Amino acid sequence: MDSSTVPPTLPERINTFVEWLFDDYKPSVPKGPKVFNDALLGNLLFARHEVAVIDCPVMQRLRRIKQTGLVYYVFQSATHTRFEHSLGVAALAERCFNAIRERSDVEGTGFGGDGDRSKGDLAHLRMAALLHDVGHGLCSHASEQIYELMSDLQEFKSNPIYARNHPGEILSYLIVTSPRFKRWFEEFVVKECQANLSLDKISKLILGTHDDPEKWFLANIISSAYDCDKLDYIARDSYYCGLALTVDLPRFLSMISTAKYKGGRVLVLRNYVPLEQILFSKMTLFGSVYHHQKVKCLDSMLRSMVGHIIENPKQAAVPVRGGSVSFTDPVQYLYTTDEEFFWQPNGFGDEYIRSMLSRFRHRDLFVRCLEVSRRTVKNWDDGRQRYIDLNKVPQNLDDAEDEIQKRLQPAIRGNCSKHDIRLGIPGIPNIKSGSALIQTSKDADVEQIERYFPLEQWTEAYAHNKWRSFVYAPKEIAPAVRDAAISVLGERSGLDIDAAKSNQACHL
Amino acid sequence: MTAILPAILPDHILSAVLVLAEKKLTEVSPGRTRLAFRSHDFELQEIFNGLRKTNKYPILDAFVFSDSGPDPYSPALSESVSRLQLSGLIGRENPDYEVVFVRPAAERFFNEVLSRELAPPDIDQLSEVASIFLGRVVTV
Numbered sequence: 342m343d344s345s346t347v348p349p350t351l352p353e354r355i356n357t358f359v360e361w362l363f364d365d366y367k368p369s370v371p372k373g374p375k376v377f378n379d380a381l382l383g384n385l386l387f388a389r390h391e392v393a394v395i396d397c398p399v400m401q402r403l404r405r406i407k408q409t410g411l412v413y414y415v416f417q418s419a420t421h422t423r424f425e426h427s428l429g430v431a432a433l434a435e436r437c438f439n440a441i442r443e444r445s446d447v448e449g450t451g452f453g454g455d456g457d458r459s460k461g462d463l464a465h466l467r468m469a470a471l472l473h474d475v476g477h478g479l480c481s482h483a484s485e486q487i488y489e490l491m492s493d494l495q496e497f498k499s500n501p502i503y504a505r506n507h508p509g510e511i512l513s514y515l516i517v518t519s520p521r522f523k524r525w526f527e528e529f530v531v532k533e534c535q536a537n538l539s540l541d542k543i544s545k546l547i548l549g550t551h552d553d554p555e556k557w558f559l560a561n562i563i564s565s566a567y568d569c570d571k572l573d574y575i576a577r578d579s580y581y582c583g584l585a586l587t588v589d590l591p592r593f594l595s596m597i598s599t600a601k602y603k604g605g606r607v608l609v610l611r612n613y614v615p616l617e618q619i620l621f622s623k624m625t626l627f628g629s630v631y632h633h634q635k636v637k638c639l640d641s642m643l644r645s646m647v648g649h650i651i652e653n654p655k656q657a658a659v660p661v662r663g664g665s666v667s668f669t670d671p672v673q674y675l676y677t678t679d680e681e682f683f684w685q686p687n688g689f690g691d692e693y694i695r696s697m698l699s700r701f702r703h704r705d706l707f708v709r710c711l712e713v714s715r716r717t718v719k720n721w722d723d724g725r726q727r728y729i730d731l732n733k734v735p736q737n738l739d740d741a742e743d744e745i746q747k748r749l750q751p752a753i754r755g756n757c758s759k760h761d762i763r764l765g766i767p768g769i770p771n772i773k774s775g776s777a778l779i780q781t782s783k784d785a786d787v788e789q790i791e792r793y794f795p796l797e798q799w800t801e802a803y804a805h806n807k808w809r810s811f812v813y814a815p816k817e818i819a820p821a822v823r824d825a826a827i828s829v830l831g832e833r834s835g836l837d838i839d840a841a842k843s844n845q846a847c848h849l
Numbered sequence: 850m851t852a853i854l855p856a857i858l859p860d861h862i863l864s865a866v867l868v869l870a871e872k873k874l875t876e877v878s879p880g881r882t883r884l885a886f887r888s889h890d891f892e893l894q895e896i897f898n899g900l901r902k903t904n905k906y907p908i909l910d911a912f913v914f915s916d917s918g919p920d921p922y923s924p925a926l927s928e929s930v931s932r933l934q935l936s937g938l939i940g941r942e943n944p945d946y947e948v949v950f951v952r953p954a955a956e957r958f959f960n961e962v963l964s965r966e967l968a969p970p971d972i973d974q975l976s977e978v979a980s981i982f983l984g985r986v987v988t989v
Contacts, residue, residue, distance in 0.1 A: 498913065499913055500913075501913055501914060501915050501916055502915075502917070503915075504913040504914060504915040504922075504923065504924060504925075505915040505917070505922055505924050548917070549917065549918070550917035550918065554919075557918055557919065560917075560918070561918075602919050603919035603920070604919065605918075605919055607918075607919055721937065722937060722952075722953075722954065723937075723954055723957065724936055724937045724938055724952070724954025724955070724957060724958055725936050725937055726860070726864070726933075726936040726937075726938060726954075726958050726962075727958075727962070728936075729860075729932060729935055729936045730858060730860070733856070733858055733860075734856050734858075768928075768931075768932070768935075769931045769932065769934070769935045771924075771927065771928065771931065776891060776918075776919075776920050776922065789889065789891045791889040791890065791891060791947075792889075795944075795945050795946040795947070796890075796946075797889065797890060797941050797946045797947075798941065798946040800931050800934055801934055801940065801941045801946060804931070804934045804935040808935060
């Protein structure tokens with residue numbers, strides 16, 4: 342796990358991680374199928390071979406990773422995990438599959454899907470849905486935002502095969518295709534549980550692809566503008582955050598079908614209204630939850646700790662079974678989970694890490710010092726590309742934060758770490774994630790959703806009205822950091838920030 | 850104002866193409882000072898994928914296209930469009946938001962930052978791309 346023993350390639354390091362996961366695991370063959378009771382979807386029945394996978398370490402570690410990262414510090418009920426989400430996605434994948442089959446029967450259109458749960462398309466679909474998130478690490482997307490810019494993953498992203506995938510999906514794919522996982526899967530799932538499944542097909546579905554163009558729609562169920570991942574997380578996240586958002590699942594299921602399109606068979610909607618509802622809910626979740634100012638503050642505090650650990654690997658490394666990790670490559674974010682990182686009985690690391698862990702334990706969070714938004718930037722119409730660019734170039738972001746710290750008065754500067762000053766610059770929600778296709782009847786043309794309603798308006802409205810960025814710091818030094826940040830961001834990014842307006846927004 | 854820009858991002862490539870296309874539009878139609886064109890995101894994807902496939906413009910490699918599925922799709926291009934909206938360099942207009950327009954901030958960003966950071970051969974490539982781009986969109 343330490344840099345001296347890190348294998349040279351990302352797939353090899355992933356395999357080492359999977360070896361490590363299986364190291365203290367005693368596999369057993371489940372006696373039979375099992376029912377899992379889900380708070381959102383009710384009783385979910387899983388076949389014996391699926392239970393074997395659910396029981397294996399790559400799935401069980403998802404119990405210790407919160408679905409929405411650190412959101413539960415703001416929305417206290419949001420303690421749901423990647424584990425229950427994965428089970429939900431598998432169940433919803435089957436419901437989508439069955440809905441398509443039912444409509445196909447009624448309309449007399451071709452379907453070509455094999456509904457056998459232990460060997461056919463449905464079996465592969467459910468397994469891909471179960472395993473689609475096994476590449477998530479510490480605090481889910483909060484750490485993904487940190488490691489996604491690391492060179493390993495950037496190399497993968499430059500390959501067309503992985504171009505459309507998020508970093509977590511690429512890591513999921515690499516885990517599922519790792520020699521260690523394959524060995525276990527062949528022995529216990531294929532042989533012992535007699536499930537005729539191909540890991541090659543499953544792993545491609547996780548990436549949102551299928552070798553057979555006639556089966557593209559199966560990949561669309563796993564990864565598209567209205568995939569079962571979104572159906573589950575929108576409903577689940579809003580439910581656990583206490584937001585009255587909804588996905589009208591019965592209506593959605595009654596509207597999906599497949600159609601011939603550009604040499605293959607794709608997933609289509611008969612009506613855009615269910616998709617509009619999904620997009621509205623997704624946009625609301627971003628505005629209210631994922632980009633909530635305190636949630637972005639918590640993400641920034643995690644980045645403070647990770648940054649400190651990377652710079653001080655000897656004294657601040659995170660203990661894990663048999664060694665330690667210091668977050669220098671994407672795989673190291675998989676070795677620890679939310680539970681292990683935040684709740685080790687004696688803490689870990691050096692004085693800075695222990696003080697930050699104490700802040701999390703007591704919810705003594707950084708505060709907003711400065712808001713950067715349409716409301717506070719006087720020259721908003723002059724453009725803000727140099728500021729937005731900071732979240733794509735980590736070195737520039739670090740430099741800007743360092744510069745803010747350097748401009749503090751010596752007495753204040755001496756009492757804070759450079760990691761105590763954080764710029765939180767959210768991106769913009771990708772509301773569609775690829776093509777979304779509409780076919781109003783079985784004989785109608787297949788068309789892009791934008792032909793039916795102004796999808797791009799939503800991005801424009803969000804960028805213009807909802808997007809906000811903040812500078813965070815400990816409460817004691819907030820006014821000083823605000824003044825230094827106004828100066829640095831003015832010089833480096835050309836932003837003319839109204840301090841009084843920002844103070845109102847930040848309650849400073 | 851310090852111009853710090855060690856990395857050329859896909860956003861910068863797209864904004865340079867749009868600004869250079871606007872300059873060309875002004876050259877051929879002196880009365881017009883602003884580039885506005887009809888294009889949904891999927892149409893932009895088609896145009897840039899077509900340009901990339903010619904293999905004449907290596908600078909467009911920044912937009913990696915996934916060719917799994919029926920429609921080649923570059924998340925980097927899609928994200929760049931959104932980020933340029935967020936940065937205030939481009940906008941979309943009522944009533945149907947199909948019209949994309951280039952804001953004055955884009956030209957300023959090009960003149961003050963990009964024109965200094967991009968190498969002359971890159972700007973030559975981008976100028977060619979801009980000409981082809983202008984021929985493939987419907988300006989309004």
